[in-house]
Amino acid sequence: MRDLLNVESLTISYRTRDHLVTALLEVSLTLAQGEILGIIGESGCGKSTFSSVIGKLLGPAGVVENGHITFGGKDVLSFSGQELRSYRANDIAYVFQDPMNTLDPTKTIGAQFRRLISASAWRQKAIEALAHVGLTDWRRVLPSYPHQLSGGMAQRAVIAMALIRKPRLLIADEPTAALDASIRCSVMDLLTAWCAEIGSAMIIISHDIPVISNYCDRIGVMYAGRFVEIAPAEDFIVGPRHPYAMALLASEPGQEGEDAVLQSLEGSPPPSISRAPGCAFADRCIYRTAPCSAGFPPLVACGSSKVACIRLGDIHGEAAS
Amino acid sequence: MxxxxxxxxxxxxxxxxxxxxxxxxxxxxxxxxxxxxxxxxxxxxxxxxxxxxxxxxxxxxxxxxxxxxxxxxxxxxxxxxxxxxxxxIADSFATRVPVTIELAVLATITSALIGIPLGLWSGLAHRRTAVSGIARVAGSFIMSVPDFVIASVFLYVFSRYSLGLTVGQWVPWHEDAIGHIKSVILPAATLSAVGIGLFITTTRNAVIGVLSKDYIMAAQARGEEPRDIVRGHVLRNISNPLVTTLSIYLAYLIGGAIIVEYVYSVPGMGRFLVQGLLNRDYPIVQATVLxxxxxxxxxxxxxxxxxxxxxxxxxxx
The missing domain is CATH 1.10.287 (Helix Hairpins)
Incomplete structure (x- = not known):
């Protein structure tokens, strides 16, 4: 498969009053066409920065210090004006966490669709798109204001708005976090089914490890502004390699046996991302040794995965070749 | 029904x-x-x-x-x-109520027409710190200058240099239309000054609040033109705080343009009320307040x- 998205040693900071706060550090990643990538990690690890920079949506405080993003061979960071708007409109689409905040409260769903498709056939297209996400009752949905819909219906409408223009990449930032647990799976089902139908790749950001592992081809684990592990989903679920990924998975209910105690991961991610050499996770890592704080652990191939940990061999009893 | x-x-x-x-x-x-x-x-x-x-x-x-x-x-x-x-009292009202309403409506419209675009501009540019800073300081400066100070400055400038405006004398509409306009400009401008500051500040804050909303980011992410985002999303969503300001300001002017009416000898309700109060002319006070x-x-x-x-x-x- 050809690469759709290529991110190369991307470093991003946010400007504050007197200094720069690092959010992403030397991040590299490749996404194939139609691939579904899940990104997990605690809050403040750079997941949302990563997802917004792909649409060049960092806001005025964001600074790209280093690196490139290419989408379909084109340099995204050089886009501006009409070129940027057409890239956002036609190539990518976003689904954000809370549909009630994502929809303009003063406009009906129909009016918001009409802003997306200028064609005279907008109504027919909107009706088809709504049917695609299971909202067949368009006579009620189109003239409704967002607050008149349930959270699940609103998120379905948001998904229909995101996919109606057939993007090549959908970026979903915690798409089910604001929804009832009972409808999370059905929303994820229709999201992935529709993406598969139009051949759109997906980046799903979530705290919900079961969701990620069920729907994604690959999983990336972020910690302190970097990917510490990128692995095929099936391998990752069976055996995460990086100590942070292992701890995240161990703290997920449902993985332990009947009598086992649910693990919790002590501490929290560093409040600001340090560029000092050394593994950022070392402070919380139970496998830490002196060399861990000596240099950046690079992402190295380990079977089908890529892991950034110098002690892989010792932890898993195999050579990190 | x-x-x-x-x-x-x-x-x-x-x-x-x-x-x-x-x-x-x-x-x-x-x-x-x-x-x-x-x-x-x-x-x-x-x-x-x-x-x-x-x-x-x-x-x-x-x-x-x-x-x-x-x-x-x-x-x-x-x-x-x-x-x-x-x-x-009804006879006095017949001449005084229109005067007060005319001044209040004129001042409200003027300050909205000047203050809202300035506030919009400064709110949309608020990340460019220079523009934003100037607008914020100007807005709060105008708001914090009492209207009698502005009135006194206007009185001084326009009585000294005339400039074609009538100072301190009210010419009714039906006596001399041009003279009426000349006599209404200064009091209306004085009352507008405070309103302009108020509208700049309210509009600016409302715009900044709306710009931080997710639906604005979502609209950007869909590739909407900045012009369409302002027209389609920002304007509609800042309208409610503006209606609040508009109504409060209009109500304030109808009840409280007393000092400006005194300074410019405008025969409106504010002066009527104060005179009634000083004379303990109870029916006048009651009727005016009502x-x-x-x-x-x-x-x-x-x-x-x-x-x-x-x-x-x-x-x-």
């Missing part, structure tokens, strides 16, 4: 209650002020004369009796007569209707 009727009945009922409450309050308040009408009319007169005056105008009756009498007269449309001039309260109630009703039209979440039913 019956729901709408019920709603209207509720609003009219609460408006009447508000008016009765206000009139009772002002009735008690002016009678509790030290000094009475007799003191004003015959400050050193003998006790019998003062008694005579009080008897003549019914001021010796218990307050509740006086209030009920006044209220039943008002209910039949009779606002009473001035104790001092014996002129029907008319102002009516205006405020009407303005608030209009604002409530506007809220519902703008934001569907505030509609009933």
């Amino acid at each position: 019956s729901q709408i009727l019920k709603f209207i009945a509720f609003r009219v009922g609460s408006a009447l209650l508000t008016l009765i409450g206000v009139s009772m309050f002002i009735f008690v308040a002016i009678h509790m002020l030290p000094g009475s009408f007799e003191d004003v009319l015959a400050p050193r007169g003998p006790e019998e004369l003062r008694q005579q005056i009080a008897d003549k105008f019914g001021l010796n009756q218990p307050l509740p009796v006086q209030y009920v009498k006044w209220l039943s007269a008002v209910a039949t449309g009779d606002l009473g007569i001035s104790l001092i001039t014996q002129d029907p 008319v102002i309260a009516c205006a405020v109630v009407l303005i608030n009703m209009a604002a409530d209707v506007a809220y519902g039209l703008i934001d569907p979440r505030l509609r009933k039913g």
